[in-house]
Amino acid sequence: MKNPEHKNAESLSEVHQSVDTSKRTGWRRILSFIGPAYLVSVGYMDPGNWATDIAGGSKFGYQLIWILLMSNLIALLLQSLSARLGIVRGLDLAQASRNGYPKWVNIPLYGLAQTAIVACDLAEVIGMAIGLNLLFGLPLIWGISITIFDTVLLLFLLNKGMRKMEAFIVSMVFIVGVSFLIEMFIVEPSLKEIVKGLEPSVLSGEALYIAIGIIGATVMPHNLYLHSSLVQTRKFERDDKGIREAIKFNFIDTAVALNLAFFVNAAILILAAAAFYKNGLHEVAEIQDAHRLLQNIFGDVAPALFAIALIAAGQSSTVTGTLAGQIVMEGHLKLRIQPWLRRLITRLLAIIPAFFTILWFGNDALGGLLILSQVVLSLQLGFAVIPLIHFTSDKKTMKGFAIKPWVKILAWISSLIIVLLNVKLVLEEIKGWAADGGWYIYAIVIPVAVLIGLLLLYIFIYPLVSSRKQSVDIAPHGNALNIQAVEKIHYARIGITVDFSKNDRNTIRHALIQGGKQAHYFLIHVVETAVARYHGDSALDFETQSDAENLEKYRINLAELGYKSSTHIGYGGTVKAIVNITEENKLELLVMGAHGHKGLKDLILGTTVNSVRHRVSIPVLIVR
Structure with missing residues (x-):
């Protein structure tokens, strides 16, 4: 049975319920659920995390391993809540937010979520470019430029199905894991000190600052949106037993x-x-520095594995980040655009700042841009975590699957730790910027930070005090209407676009069926020659004259059959000309022939039919 909250708004509709788990038993059934979390996990090992981990290890040795463990446990708790939301309600976090909060709130929530995704994507772009530079010597600016082709890779993977995409991501994660496993044998760390590093210790000063950075870079907001959507790619029985098993x-x-x-x-x-740390190199914070020093200490193998792992981490995180962009746009705004365009926009928003940073400030400024991306991420985290806890705690909407009180307490404590530490990190950054001077800090940065803080407080309080009935109208195209008595529509003025191809006979025939011999038919053709574009109706080139003669032949032919018609020639841009003729002659129906070309031909030849139907206010009949 389909979840009633779905309507027609499945999250990631291209792959929704595309993996059937019901036909499998035993281990094969368990394995059929494996995959979504691997796509999410790459966000926890992206290049943005590398800088904080490298800085922590080089400055404080094994002391901060327990911080990594704590942040991982918090991440496990929050990601399991995200999965529970998607499984039980059949909604991703963005869709649930649109249901649970007033409409106006979802606009800034989308803006913040999209900014966080771009910031995360920025880290992947920089990491990928650094990896290519370290491995092949490719200039950073070229490395950043070619990451735009990740969009093509993602479309290819999505068209191949969810399991193929998951296989790609798992292979990337495997490459990262194996690379570091081999490096562990090369560097021979002290097991005794690693175990000691798992014991919690009191942190202060720079150690505390780096610990905040590690936690801030670990739990990423886009992963919560992503996980609640990806679990919906599994098809299972939606009874109590099936839902409990899926959880x-x-x-x-x-x-x-x-x-x-x-x-x-x-x-x-x-x-x-x-x-x-063991070699007295305590100021290694840049990824390039780490690679260079590895080469000096251990030769060529360790740094090569380091670069390969960096590329794999960046590539896999990019795929999941752009998927999250689709989820937040469709969920918060009920807006769907072409998948390739949506992913291209997300990627360009990440590439442009990285590209111009190198042009204006040089390669060395990328490290600072990487840190800035993590600060931006930390700002948005609370806006994902707080609604998630509210939604999964709600006994009414979660039915019998709301989280238990002790889980709820742990979740709120975790969110409080994350939000407070991230607020501290942001305040430290603002304080640092203010020390350097600049009017924009007081005119823009501080007021924006205050507004974001107030919005966060609203997000927390609203579900507690509101008795607002949650709407289940999440379908992007609205709900079905009651169709009343149907009366025959008589069209008196019908436009027919012709291009003198073999399709014309079919197009005209369909138009005549609509209006019969009572209607008047407007035969429309657009001349697109250069002369027609510049001279309009005063153009007298051969093509214009030939087209006018052919159009007149159609009119005479229709007159012989007993149909009234007139000829109308447009000039220049096809779409604009057809729209103008339609409006000037007050047409009631427009009949157009479609050639059936798609893909590359659409990009080259344009999509006249689509453009026209969006610009006219009358029905358009498309004939193939």
């Missing part, structure tokens, strides 16, 4: 995947501790 298997998936992410992050920190 259990997805928790196993999440636990395994996030522990793998913890291993990778711990490996980066341990690598930095064993390679740099």
Whole structure:
């Protein structure tokens, strides 16, 4: 049975319920649920995490491993809540937010979520470019430029199906894991000190600051949106038993995947501790520095594996980040655009700042841009975590699957830790910027930060005090209407677009069926020659004259058959000309022939039919 909250608004509709779990038994059934959390886990080992892990390991050795463990446990809790929301309600976090909060709130929520995704994507772009530079010597500006082709890769993977995409991501994660496993054997860390690093210790000063950075870079907001959507790619029985089983298997998936992410992050920190801290190199914060020093200490193998892992992490995180962009746009705004365009926009918004940073400030400024992206991420985190806890605690909408009180307490404590530490991080950054001077800090940055803080407070309080009935109208196209008595529509003025191809006979025939011999038919053709574009109706080139003669032949032919018609020639831009003729002659129906070309031909030849139907206010009949 389909979840009634779905209507027609399935999250990631291209792959919604595309993996059937019901036909499998035993281990094969458990394995059919494995996958979504691996796509999520790559966000926990993206290049944005590498900088904080490297800095922590090089400055404080193994001391901060327990911070990684704590942040991983918090991530496990929050990601399991995200999966529960998607499984039980059949909604992703963005759709649930649109239901649970007033309409106006969803606009800034979308803006913040999209900004966080762009900031995350920025980290992937920079990481990918650095990896290509380290491995092949490719200039950073070229590395950043070619990351735009990730859009094509994502479309290809999505068209191949969800399991193929998950296989690609898992292979990337496997490359990262194996690379660091081999590096562990090369650097030979101290097991005794690693175990000691798992014991909590009191942190202060710079150690506390880096610890905040590690936590802020670990739990990423877009992962919560993503996970609540990806779990819906599994098709299962929506009775109590089926939902309970799906929650259990997805928790196993999440636990395994996030522990793998913890291993990778711990490996980066341990690598930095064993390679740099032990050798007295305590100021290694840049990814390029880490690679260079690895080469000096251990030769060529370790740095090559380091670069390969960086590329794999960036590539896989990019795929999941752009998927999250689709989810927040459709969920918060009920807006759907072409998948390739949506992903291209997200990627360009990440590439442009990185591109111009290199042009204006040089390659060395990328490290600062990477840190800025993590600060932007931290600002948005509360806007995902707080609604998530509210939604999964709601006994009415979660039916019998609301989280237990002790889980709720742990979730609120975790969110409080994350929000407070991230607020501290943001305040520290603003304080640093203010010390450097600049009117924009007081005119723009501080007022924006205050407004964001007030919005966060509203997001927390609103569900507690509001008795607003949650709407289930989440369908992007609205709800079905009651169709009343149907009366025959008589069209008196019908436009027919012709291009003198073999399609014309079919187009004209369909138009005549609509209006019969009582209607008047307007035969429309547009001349697109250069002369016609510049001279309009005064054009007398051969093509214009030939087209006018052919149009007149159609009119005479229709007159012989007993139909009234007139000829109308447009000049220049096809869409604009057809729209103008339609409006000037007050047409009631427009009949157009479609050639059936698509893909590359659409990009080259244009999509006249689509453009016209969006610009006219009358019915358009498209004939193939």
